[in-house]
Amino acid sequence: MAIAPEVVPTTYWHRLDDGRIQCDVCPRACKLREGQRGLCFVRAREGDEIVLTTYGRSSGFCVDPIEKKPLNHFLPGTAVLSFGTAGCNLSCRFCQNWDISKSREIDTLADAASPEAIAAAAAQLGCASVAFTYNDPVIFLEYAIDVADACREQGIKAVAVTAGYICPEPRVELYEHMDAANVDLKAFTEAFYADTCAGHLQPVMETLEYLKHETDVWFEITNLLIPSLNDSDEEIDAMTRWVLERLGPDVPMHFTAFHPDYKMLDRPPTPPETLTRARRIALANGVRYAYTGNVHDVEGGSTFCHGCGARAIERDWYDLGEYRLTEDGRCEGCGAQIPGVFEGLAGGWGPRRLPVRLAVR
Numbered sequence: 001m002a003i004a005p006e007v008v009p010t011t012y013w014h015r016l017d018d019g020r021i022q023c024d025v026c027p028r029a030c031k032l033r034e035g036q037r038g039l040c041f042v043r044a045r046e047g048d049e050i051v052l053t054t055y056g057r058s059s060g061f062c063v064d065p066i067e068k069k070p071l072n073h074f075l076p077g078t079a080v081l082s083f084g085t086a087g088c089n090l091s092c093r094f095c096q097n098w099d100i101s102k103s104r105e106i107d108t109l110a111d112a113a114s115p116e117a118i119a120a121a122a123a124q125l126g127c128a129s130v131a132f133t134y135n136d137p138v139i140f141l142e143y144a145i146d147v148a149d150a151c152r153e154q155g156i157k158a159v160a161v162t163a164g165y166i167c168p169e170p171r172v173e174l175y176e177h178m179d180a181a182n183v184d185l186k187a188f189t190e191a192f193y194a195d196t197c198a199g200h201l202q203p204v205m206e207t208l209e210y211l212k213h214e215t216d217v218w219f220e221i222t223n224l225l226i227p228s229l230n231d232s233d234e235e236i237d238a239m240t241r242w243v244l245e246r247l248g249p250d251v252p253m254h255f256t257a258f259h260p261d262y263k264m265l266d267r268p269p270t271p272p273e274t275l276t277r278a279r280r281i282a283l284a285n286g287v288r289y290a291y292t293g294n295v296h297d298v299e300g301g302s303t304f305c306h307g308c309g310a311r312a313i314e315r316d317w318y319d320l321g322e323y324r325l326t327e328d329g330r331c332e333g334c335g336a337q338i339p340g341v342f343e344g345l346a347g348g349w350g351p352r353r354l355p356v357r358l359a360v361r
């Protein structure tokens, strides 16, 4: 049964003197005339306001390991119910999810689901959290917030997987409702953001500093390395020094591999050695938890205690091996508290990925 997505009013916008209305959700600041949609495609002007046109619709649901988000210090080994909608507020030429993020087809939104239905499904499937992923929850924040609230009522946590490209006011509201985030720090030059993503670096840095200094949200950083675009020693050095200085040593960093996709088919996949090199630079600069991602690399994927150096969580891609933490996340060897969110021993979900369809409610 096809169900039309729900159109709901939004609050972050203001009128301009020339009659247009500016959306104030993200730094893109789309200025819309009647009937126009923003760059994200899901927010649009209808009459005298900006509306979200895809409330209650998803591009699909999947149960994943939380390590896939990636979050290595947030309820390790547990299952997360992942979902996304359509559209995106950045235009990354290398997008690895472009069928969803660049969708102009409402058909992509195959599944209808109320916040309560999502929370009930997550509980029924044994998920410890629900993740807004595949595309950025910034652009569907009203829906994401309602889903997060419904999940919290069931004792299920909410995770934002995001590029952090959001204005200060909606940033406060969004993260009041989130328990964890993985923020994509795509590069450490303004030129990369401007030329490759049609965005800016500064708002992303502000989101990271906001999360660290103004919230209790647990967050980790992902940096997708693209050969010869953002993978120089100098850039990784500058990025990781900034992370250490402004965010401290305990924010985990994930260096992940690019594969040719969307409008960037002229670059080779990232060699695993690049990820290892980036991890070494981060560790040398004082980042305590630096990981290689999306590769079989037990050394680069495992968690090593910052206190005694012992391997605390063995990881091969999303597969957990030996687990040497107490229920509250202390190293069994030296007792050091590993930064993160730990509630009991590791979950047993494993590396499985389970697509699910939600019943229409």
Ligand code: SF4
Pocket (backbone or CB within 6 Å): 023, 024, 025, 026, 027, 028, 029, 030, 037, 038, 039, 040, 041, 043, 044, 088, 089, 138, 139
């Ligand atoms: S959220 Fe969408 S409509 Fe609003 S400014 Fe960003 S891209 Fe434009």
